[in-house]
Amino acid sequence: MKNKPIPAQIEFRDVTKIYGQVAAVRNLSLTVGRGEFLTILGPSGCGKTTTLMLLAGFEAPNRGDILIAGKSVAAVPSYRRDQGIIFQSYALFPHLTVRRNLEFPLEMRGMRAAERAKRVDRILERVHLDDFGGRLPSQLSGGQQQRVALARALIADPPILLLDEPLGALDRNLREQMQGEIKGLHKEFGITTVCVTHDQEEALTLSDRIIVMRAGRIEQTDTPEALYDRPATRFVASFLGEANILENPGFNVETDAAQPSGTVAMLRPERIWVAAPAAPKRADANNRQSVSGTVDDMIYAGPLRKYHVRVGSSLLVVREPVASGQQIFRPGDEVRLDWLRSDLRFVTV
Ligand SMILES: Nc1ncnc2c1ncn2[C@@H]1O[C@H](COP(=O)(O)OP(=O)(O)O)[C@@H](O)[C@H]1O
Ligand SMILES: [Mg+2]
Structure with a gap:
């Protein structure tokens, strides 16, 4: 009803x-x-x-x-x-x-x-x-x-x-x-x-x-x-949560549709996967962007870990729920970040 x-x-x-x-x-x-x-x-x-x-x-x-x-x-x-x-x-x-x-x-x-x-x-x-x-x-x-x-x-x-x-x-x-x-x-x-x-x-x-x-x-x-x-x-x-604003990020942000003018791309930290450079890629290859970066900082916060990862001229925030058997990265480690293009949002400036 x-x-x-x-x-x-x-x-x-x-x-x-x-x-x-x-x-x-x-x-x-x-x-x-x-x-x-x-x-x-x-x-x-x-x-x-x-x-x-x-x-x-x-x-x-x-x-x-x-x-x-x-x-x-x-x-x-x-x-x-x-x-x-x-x-x-x-x-x-x-x-x-x-x-x-x-x-x-x-x-x-x-x-x-x-x-x-x-x-x-x-x-x-x-x-x-x-x-x-x-x-x-x-x-x-x-x-x-x-x-x-x-x-x-x-x-x-x-x-x-x-x-x-x-x-x-x-x-x-x-x-x-x-x-x-x-x-x-x-x-x-x-x-x-x-x-x-x-x-x-x-x-x-x-x-x-x-x-x-x-x-x-x-x-x-x-x-x-x-x-x-x-x-x-x-x-x-x-204001509502944390946001990676990809404005002149120093790397190519792949998008499926043309980006509306007057907007910037935004990606939530929990929508990014962090992995070792050679680890198998996750998710749908047709909908995925992968970039290489270097861990700048790792913050442990109980049920989750927060990474600051340098990619191009950006410092991206990544949030990963703590889980058994996962690899932990330290400052200086080379990593690969993967995300889905469909998780990008365009927000007006
Ligand atoms: N009685 C008042 N006299 C003068 N300025 C006020 C008064 N009450 C609020 N303001 C001003 O109006 C604005 C909004 O205040 P307020 O509604 O209290 O904000 P919020 O509750 O979102 O913090 C602020 O700039 C504040 O300084
Ligand atoms: Mg108030």
Whole structure:
């Protein structure tokens, strides 16, 4: 069965936000479908937080309009927008217990005490903090505080959840655990989610769709896999993962089709095989380019090894998963690199 198009829950129409001389967000148009998990990804200062602040109603656009469920929210104050929010700076109330922190949004909505208590119990259980209701935020670890923040954002069943770098402060293991948690909650509640982050891994693992932003504008929008596999621009290719940009590489780059003008060839490091010069060649001979090079550097990174290999005037990055019985190369070793021409991508400069 084909998916029906999801009705847009959130829409930005040509939105611009200017701070003094800086256009933090420029002519931004985007839609988020009901139940979709959209991530806005980009480097620091590209306008991610501003976009979220506009959506939350903490800032107003200079031009353009924002619609939620088809209606302009220009005149709707932030506390009426019915959104759960986790901002980096949107900390828990330090003087209130976990329970009181969670009750607060419900109290604001005029919910009765008995119903509030029931909801708090339920969400505490859901984020595995049943025994922590009586603690103050300062008596919790960073990860536990983050889970309370998540619980507080979700407790009033908002149709929209906004996350600003929600996992930035956590160490790697906790981050992965929380990613799983957020993903699970999103699936369970089907809540329309807009997340902003500069962390590509977070974006790739969590999102239905990613918008890559650069200097206040959208650079590319796509599913995680399409974005990684078919980046449209050099910026996206290099921001999302590692990219070998073959611009004047000092050797002939073989291509099947003519290279579109204004583009450069790009090859992902994991698409290159490294082998001893005389080793049998891999893969389809009709679709293969082989070049000779010299290992400049080898970096061991647990499950994979990264080689820097000098070919012509280029230093190519090659990633090889560590496997039993494979040959390991050292700086100075002569090697042959093979790749498939069909793995080359052309990205605009
Ligand atoms: N309140 C503000 N006053 C002036 N400039 C701001 C303000 N908020 C953000 N900016 C500027 O707008 C740009 C985008 O900022 P921001 O949206 O916070 O980026 P990001 O979240 O992607 O790091 C930056 O150049 C930043 O300095
Ligand atoms: Mg930010």
